[in-house]
Amino acid sequence: MGYLTDSLMTAVELIFSFDREILAIVWTSLYTSFCAIILAGIVGIPCGLWLGITRFRARRLLITLLSTLMALPTVVIGLLLFGLLSRQGPLGELGWLFTPLAMIAGQTVLATPIVANLVLVAVNGADDRIVNTALTLGASRFQAAVQLLREVRFGVMAAIIAGFGRVIAEVGVAMMLGGNIRGSTRTMTTAIALETSKGEFAFGLALGLVLMTVALAVNLFFNLLQQR
Amino acid sequence: MQGIRTLFLLTGLLCLACNAFAMEHLRLATTTSGLLAVLLPPFEQANTCKVDVIAVGTGKAIKLGETGDVDVILVHARSQEDTFIDKGFGLDRRDVMYNDFVLLGPGNEASIEPGLPDVAAAMAKIAGTKAFFVSRGDDSGTHTRERQLWEVAGITPSGKWYLEAGRGMGEVLMMADELQGYTLSDRGTYLAFKAKTRLQIIVAGDPRLFNPYGAIMVNPQRHPHVKADLAKKFLDYLTSKQAKALITGFRAEGEQLFYVQ
Numbered sequence: 001m002g003y004l005t006d007s008l009m010t011a012v013e014l015i016f017s018f019d020r021e022i023l024a025i026v027w028t029s030l031y032t033s034f035c036a037i038i039l040a041g042i043v044g045i046p047c048g049l050w051l052g053i054t055r056f057r058a059r060r061l062l063i064t065l066l067s068t069l070m071a072l073p074t075v076v077i078g079l080l081l082f083g084l085l086s087r088q089g090p091l092g093e094l095g096w097l098f099t100p101l102a103m104i105a106g107q108t109v110l111a112t113p114i115v116a117n118l119v120l121v122a123v124n125g126a127d128d129r130i131v132n133t134a135l136t137l138g139a140s141r142f143q144a145a146v147q148l149l150r151e152v153r154f155g156v157m158a159a160i161i162a163g164f165g166r167v168i169a170e171v172g173v174a175m176m177l178g179g180n181i182r183g184s185t186r187t188m189t190t191a192i193a194l195e196t197s198k199g200e201f202a203f204g205l206a207l208g209l210v211l212m213t214v215a216l217a218v219n220l221f222f223n224l225l226q227q228r
Numbered sequence: 229m230q231g232i233r234t235l236f237l238l239t240g241l242l243c244l245a246c247n248a249f250a251m252e253h254l255r256l257a258t259t260t261s262g263l264l265a266v267l268l269p270p271f272e273q274a275n276t277c278k279v280d281v282i283a284v285g286t287g288k289a290i291k292l293g294e295t296g297d298v299d300v301i302l303v304h305a306r307s308q309e310d311t312f313i314d315k316g317f318g319l320d321r322r323d324v325m326y327n328d329f330v331l332l333g334p335g336n337e338a339s340i341e342p343g344l345p346d347v348a349a350a351m352a353k354i355a356g357t358k359a360f361f362v363s364r365g366d367d368s369g370t371h372t373r374e375r376q377l378w379e380v381a382g383i384t385p386s387g388k389w390y391l392e393a394g395r396g397m398g399e400v401l402m403m404a405d406e407l408q409g410y411t412l413s414d415r416g417t418y419l420a421f422k423a424k425t426r427l428q429i430i431v432a433g434d435p436r437l438f439n440p441y442g443a444i445m446v447n448p449q450r451h452p453h454v455k456a457d458l459a460k461k462f463l464d465y466l467t468s469k470q471a472k473a474l475i476t477g478f479r480a481e482g483e484q485l486f487y488v489q
Binding site: 190 | 287289393
């Protein structure tokens, strides 16, 4: 019992102390996740739209592959990109490894299939006639797609929120590609992992509560966007 | 209905059977695992028990001892061990063995010539060159020693060159290799990663790099479920002639890793 109340008290203290190190950790988590989800949206939304509208032979197979990618373990993404970004790897010259850029790259790979899949689901659930009507009214294919996107905007928002949730909560990519460096690539999840390894269980759980608070704030913000 | 009854009966029988064959389990939290694969079997056979090894860093091992989730800890951070005992969490500390730390640097373009005798002086030089130094940053035994060495060197490490990684030894070695930086490591992990990195030993053999391992029983007065008898037998075994022979005979990559006093 003491353990849980300790964590709760520490969490409240952490949130209201505005400790610089904690703020830096929260900030790193937030901006890497935001960058990743924006990039994932740029790639994933058109992908989902395209797969939802067009009809071709390999479509079913592609959709199956896409849903399989949702099961990509974060460590596998980490390993993959580590190989690319390592000094011996093809992209080693960039010097991205153990910087926030590497984390953003990994988290984008993580979130893109989720966004694409959920957008696809939203498009499949929309009325078939939207695109056809737009086309008959003289819209270009692009304009028709934009119209469809408008119709399914709640589904798209849900896709973004789901992707964001996955990215801000993951630890494998951030740990492997970021390196959990204090003051630079330490995120809320890698900090939790570190506190756990130190045996500071209550403090780790408190950080978890901070993460949930931040996620709540972000979701309230998204919610506000949806109502407008 | 019949099926459910049979299922319950079978489950019950299975539980009974498990209990009958159940051996006593001793839970050990420790930072080392390779050696235990050869060290534990004779003890397990002699006492018909099973030693469950929970492989964690020193900080976590001590915490698991404090919460009574393990019976014995085998760790290497003398100051933290003493605090653990002073607070009444553990008793009967035994010196089991020691190994040593090594200061590592980039293999090809080390700005510091390898083979220096004085580890603190070498670390002061690293701080002077502003080459990356990757610290464990996790309150582990290795991290504790690293901080002590900085203190001896009279340096408070900070700045862009000093990276507090907050990860395990293996990961930190990979990071130091990638960043062509320096780090402090225990010899065992370094040997295990020798083939995978281009790091080389800059300093070894300085007495300040010796790393003694202590085994401590979790205080049964504090946690009554601790298997005190078995734990005591285990401590006796760890300091026995038989165990000492196994410890000094243990080789990793052809090198002796642990020594006994």
